[in-house]
Amino acid sequence: MVRVGLIGCGSIGADHAGWLSRRQDVEIRAFCDSDESRARGFVERFGGEYATSDPQIILRDESIEAVYVCTRNDSHARLGIAAAAAGKHIMMEKPLALTDRECDALREAVEKSAVIFMSAFKLRYEPAVEKARSHVPHPLVSIAQVTDSRWPDDFWGNDPVQGGGNVLSQGCHAADLLCYLHGSRPAGVVAYGGNMHHQGIGIVDTLTAAIRFANGSLASLVVTDCGRTPLVSKFSVQLLDGTMTAHLSDRLKSVTLDDGKHTTVHAEPQETGLAAENADFVDAVREGRQPRATLSDGIRATQVLLAAVKSLASGREESVVE
Ligand SMILES: NC(=O)c1ccc[n+]([C@@H]2O[C@H](COP(=O)([O-])OP(=O)(O)OC[C@H]3O[C@@H](n4cnc5c(N)ncnc54)[C@H](O)[C@@H]3O)[C@@H](O)[C@H]2O)c1
The missing domain is CATH 3.30.360.10 (Dihydrodipicolinate Reductase; domain 2)
Structure with missing residues (x-):
């Protein structure tokens, strides 16, 4: 069982949550959105133990091993750096960052923590x-x-x-x-x-x-x-x-x-890409390997x-x- 928290309960977050909620080997633990009512709505639609507006609650939750970063582009790198420091495996929506500086900081944090990281290139x-x-x-x-x-x-x-x-x-x-x-x-x-x-x-x-x-x-x-x-x-x-x-x-x-x-x-x-990328990420976490679309791929594209x-x-x- 891969236990997941998802940050960013908008349009692409719903696509990922829908897939996760149908998968037998995934347990959705929590949803986070800066608008907490959206996170609560996701718990009602897709399951999960709790909703929060504070990403740190998810990052400190020891029962969660993998986080989905589905917020808007300006918060990806910052949340990814915090998630890597907390030892969480990461599925991050594209683009990973908006500046070279953010790319460098994200790369350093993820490589240091050696977590599994996937760039969401469906x-x-x-x-x-x-x-x-x-x-x-x-x-x-x-x-x-x-x-x-x-x-x-x-x-x-x-x-x-x-x-x-x-x-x-x-x-x-x-x-x-x-x-x-x-x-x-x-x-x-x-x-x-x-x-x-x-x-x-x-x-x-x-x-x-x-x-x-x-x-x-x-x-x-x-x-x-x-x-x-x-x-x-x-x-x-x-x-x-x-x-x-x-x-x-x-x-x-x-x-x-x-x-x-x-x-x-x-x-x-x-289109089958979104389901296939999610399956690759969940399998990668279970098998302890990197997925096909890596951190380096995401940084290079940006x-x-x-x-x-x-x-x-x-x-x-x-x-x-x-
Ligand atoms: N892979 C794809 O094909 C694809 C398709 C659509 C969108 N995206 C990407 O997904 C991301 C989200 O896009 P969307 O269309 O779902 O946007 P959206 O606005 O529908 O959803 C984003 C959600 O994140 C929340 N949020 C923003 N900052 C936050 C923070 N710091 N902490 C917690 N919650 C926060 C917002 O309140 C909102 O509910 C974007 O980066 C976009 O580029 C990727």
Whole structure:
């Protein structure tokens, strides 16, 4: 039995809690939200012993071995550092952090405590991603996009402190996929973009970046909330190696594979990534191993975006901090 506490009882917290509550080998002990009524609502919906507005109550609870950090972006690193110091295994929502400094502090705390840490990159766990990866194991070039409908100006994700804008908040999904699918370290990033249509808010809402990997392969990445492109959906990734190609689309439920002669399409009816990532985390805690999407993966994805944002100001290629 893996005993869990969940901090941040909002939209993604409900998705994780729903999965946890259906799993026989998990016991949800407690929910925490700075708005305690939300935590109480989660206890009523998903079970658990108690609700609190104080994360320290969960971190001091010796019956809890693993915590889910499902708060907004500005509190992830701080809560992760506190959870690691308390010896709790951690499943952390993306992005892990909003600055290089937070990345460093989180890395240091987690490595020091040697807890199990998972970066919540559910897209990586879609079966179509593995099909694309085995069809094009060594892409020379890739094209990735995260193109979302316009985020309202007053949405928390567009708050420069709480969310950092869509580029930092959800671009890390694509940055992680690119690093994973290229199987190489991102060496340099050069980017154009800025605040194209959220005047008056201090965030980057649109970014086009070229990423150079250590193995010489290249990726092109577009992240924006200038509109959703219905043909391929919000998330799309294409891999090309000179002969073979793979195109992940339909929120990565679908992949079109081509070998120069034949084209095949594999499509799943439902997204299964969230269930699969949770299963990996719970199994990892039980088995005492790290999950597939690690702390380093989460930090690297954030650092790719931070390097791209730095490049907007410098006009030069920026290296990705290791
Ligand atoms: N992996 C994914 O595909 C995915 C999808 C959606 C959201 N997310 C991420 O999940 C996180 C939460 O997003 P959401 O849409 O559920 O937001 P939300 O606003 O619906 O929920 C966040 C909750 O955290 C609470 N909270 C904020 N700071 C807190 C603190 N310090 N202590 C305790 N509670 C606190 C808020 O009161 C709120 O109830 C974000 O980081 C977001 O980027 C990931």
